[in-house]
Amino acid sequence: MVEAVAGKKPSSWRVLGRALTDRKTGFMLLFGFASGLPFALFLGTLFAWLTEAEVDLETMGVFSLIGLAYAFQFIWSPLIDKVDLPGLRRLGKRKQWIIPMQLLLGAILVTMAALDPGSQLGTFSLLAGIGALASATQDIAINAWRIDVADEKATLDILSTVYQMGFRLSSLMGGALALIIAERIGWPQTYVLMGGLLLAVGAAGFFAPDSDQSAIADTAESDEQVRALRHAGQLSPKVRYRALAIVGVLWAGAIAVLLNFMIQSMTAAPENRPDPTDFTLNWGPWVIVATIVLPALIAGWLAGQQRKGVNLLAEDAPRATGGAFALDHLYRALVLPLVEFVGRMGWSLVLILALVLTYRICDAIWGTFAYPFYLGELQYTKDEVAFASKIFGIGAIVLGLAIGGWMLTAIGRMPTLLIGGLLAALTNLLYADMALGGPTMGAVADATGFTALISSFPGGSPKLAKLMLTIGGENLAIGIAGAAFIAWLSSIVSKQFSAVQYALLSSLTLLIGTIGRGALGQMIERQGYYDVFILTTWIGVGAMVLVVLEWWRQSRPGASGVVSPEAPSAVAPAE
Numbered sequence: 001m002v003e004a005v006a007g008k009k010p011s012s013w014r015v016l017g018r019a020l021t022d023r024k025t026g027f028m029l030l031f032g033f034a035s036g037l038p039f040a041l042f043l044g045t046l047f048a049w050l051t052e053a054e055v056d057l058e059t060m061g062v063f064s065l066i067g068l069a070y071a072f073q074f075i076w077s078p079l080i081d082k083v084d085l086p087g088l089r090r091l092g093k094r095k096q097w098i099i100p101m102q103l104l105l106g107a108i109l110v111t112m113a114a115l116d117p118g119s120q121l122g123t124f125s126l127l128a129g130i131g132a133l134a135s136a137t138q139d140i141a142i143n144a145w146r147i148d149v150a151d152e153k154a155t156l157d158i159l160s161t162v163y164q165m166g167f168r169l170s171s172l173m174g175g176a177l178a179l180i181i182a183e184r185i186g187w188p189q190t191y192v193l194m195g196g197l198l199l200a201v202g203a204a205g206f207f208a209p210d211s212d213q214s215a216i217a218d219t220a221e222s223d224e225q226v227r228a229l230r231h232a233g234q235l236s237p238k239v240r241y242r243a244l245a246i247v248g249v250l251w252a253g254a255i256a257v258l259l260n261f262m263i264q265s266m267t268a269a270p271e272n273r274p275d276p277t278d279f280t281l282n283w284g285p286w287v288i289v290a291t292i293v294l295p296a297l298i299a300g301w302l303a304g305q306q307r308k309g310v311n312l313l314a315e316d317a318p319r320a321t322g323g324a325f326a327l328d329h330l331y332r333a334l335v336l337p338l339v340e341f342v343g344r345m346g347w348s349l350v351l352i353l354a355l356v357l358t359y360r361i362c363d364a365i366w367g368t369f370a371y372p373f374y375l376g377e378l379q380y381t382k383d384e385v386a387f388a389s390k391i392f393g394i395g396a397i398v399l400g401l402a403i404g405g406w407m408l409t410a411i412g413r414m415p416t417l418l419i420g421g422l423l424a425a426l427t428n429l430l431y432a433d434m435a436l437g438g439p440t441m442g443a444v445a446d447a448t449g450f451t452a453l454i455s456s457f458p459g460g461s462p463k464l465a466k467l468m469l470t471i472g473g474e475n476l477a478i479g480i481a482g483a484a485f486i487a488w489l490s491s492i493v494s495k496q497f498s499a500v501q502y503a504l505l506s507s508l509t510l511l512i513g514t515i516g517r518g519a520l521g522q523m524i525e526r527q528g529y530y531d532v533f534i535l536t537t538w539i540g541v542g543a544m545v546l547v548v549l550e551w552w553r554q555s556r557p558g559a560s561g562v563v564s565p566e567a568p569s570a571v572a573p574a575e
C-alpha cells in the first residue's frame with residue numbers, strides 16, 4: 001500500500017499519477033508492445049504476405065505450427081526461472097532473457113524482409129519458427145519481470161494494465177496498420193520497419209530497471225533454496241526423487257508428443273500432415289493435464305506429507321554432490337514451484353483453479369466463432385469487420401484498460417475483478433440481440449446519435465454502427481476485466497517462482513478453451529447463435545460467484561495466497 005500522507009490515504013489520482021511517472025511503467029509499456037508485435041506478425045499478417053507470394057494453402061498450413069510456441073510456452077518456463085545465460089546475467093535475472101530475445105526478433109524480421117517466401121520458403125519458415133520461440137520466451141520473461149519489479153510506487157495493478165495496453169497497441173500496429181503500410185510500400189519494407197521497432201525496444205531495454213536483488217545475491221538465494229531441501233524437517237530425498245521421477249516422465253511424455261507432431265508436420269507429405277487445430281483440440285488438454293494438473297496433485301501430496309510430519313528428515317542430510325546435486329536443482333526448477341504454490345494455497349487451490357478456468361471462458365471460446373458470426377450469419381463485409389474489430393475495437397479495449405487501471409487504484413482489485421467480469425458476461429446479451437437482427441442495438445445507436453455519426457463517414461451505415469457499438473461495448477468490458485484479471489493472477493504467484501507459476505496458471509485457459517470450442521460449435525449448429533450467447537452469459541455470471549468467494553477468502557483474517565509486491569513469499573514451509 002502507498003504510505004499515507006498526513007494521516008489520510010492518498011487519492012486514487014495521486015497514486016495513479018505516481019505510478020504513471022515511474023520509469024518502470026514506461027518500460028512496461030515498451031515491453032508490452034514488444035510482446036504483442038511478434039504475436040500479431042507471426043500469427044496474422046504473415047499469412048497475408050504468404051498469400052500475396054502465392055504460397056499454396058497446404059504449405060501455408062505448416063506456418064500455423066508456430067502458434068504452438070505460444071500455446072505451450074509453459075513447457076520451458078522453468079528454464080527462465082532457473083538458468084542464467086553465460087555473460088548476460090549482469091543485465092538482470094529477467095533482462096538477460098528479454099533483451100536478447102527482442103534483439104533476435106528484430107534481426108529475424110529484418111532478415112525475413114530480405115527473403116522471397118515464394119522461392120526461399122524453407123529458410124523463411126525456419127526463421128518464423130525461431131521467431132515464434134523467441135517471442136514466447138520473451139513473454140515468459142516479461143511477465144516475470146512485471147511481477148518482480150512491482151513495488152509501492154509502480155504497483156502490480158498498474159504495471160499489469162500498462163502491459164496489456166502496450167500489447168493491444170502493438171496488435172494494432174502489427175495487424176491493421178501493417179496491412180495498410182504494406183499496401184503502400186510492400187511487405188519487405190514493412191517487416192524491416194517492424195524489425196527496427198523491436199531492435200529499438202531491445203536497445204532501450206538495457207536501461208530498464210530490474211529487480212533490486214543482485215546476480216550474486218540471487219544465485220546465493222537459489223543455492224540456499226537447494227541446500228535447504230536437505231535440512232531437518234524437509235522431505236526426505238527418496239520421496240522427493242520419486243516425485244521428481246513421476247513429474248519428469250510426465251513432462252518428457254508431453255514434450256515427446258509435441259516433438260513428434262512437429263516432426264510429422266515438417267517431414268510428411270502435405271496430404272499426410274497432422275492438423276494443428278485438431279492437435280491442439282485433442283492433445284492440448286492432455287499435455288496440460290500431464291504438465292500441470294497431475295504434477296499439481298503430486299505437489300499437493302508432498303505439501304501434505306510435510307504438514308503431517310511424514311517422510312521428513314530427522315536431521316540435516318549431507319550436502320548433495322554429483323548426481324544428487326543435479327537432481328536437487330532439477331527438483332527446485334520443476335517441482336518446488338508447484339509445491340510452494342499448492343502448499344501456500346491449501347484447499348483454496350480448488351477455488352483458484354476454478355476461477356482461472358472460468359473467468360475468461362467466454363473470450364477463450366468465442367474468438368474462433370467471431371468471424372463466422374460477423375461474415376456468415378450477419379453478412380458484414382470484410383472491410384466492415386476489419387474496421388469495427390481491428391481498429392475501433394482495439395481502441396475500445398485500450399479505453400477499457402485505462403478505466404480498469406483507474407478502478408484498480410480507486411476501488412481495489414477484487415471489486416474491479418467482479419465489476420469487469422460481470423460487464424464482460426453481460427455483453428454477450430449484445431451479441432444475442434445482434435443474432436436477432438440487432439433491434440435493441442440499432443435503437444441505442446440511433447438514440448445516441450452514433451448511427452448519424454458513423455453514417456456521415458464514407459462507407460458508414462446504420463448496419464455498421466450497430467456492429468461497432470456491439471464490439472465496442474464488449475471490448476470496453478473486456479479491457480476492464482482483463483486489467484483486473486491479469487493483476488489478480490499476478491498477485492497470487494511467488495516472486496521467487498514467478499516465471500513458472502504465472503506461465504502455468506495462464507496456460508490453463510488453453511484447456512477450457514480447446515475443450516469448449518467443440519461443444520460450442522455443435523450447439524451453434526443445432527440451436528443457433530442466440531441460444532449460445534444466452535448460455536455464455538450465464539456461464540460468465542456463474543464465474544462471478546467464484547469471484548465473490550475469492551473476495552471473501554482474501555478478506556478473512558490470516559488469509560493466504562496473495563503475495564505482497566514488496567516482499568517475496570516463503571519458498572518452502574518453515575522448518
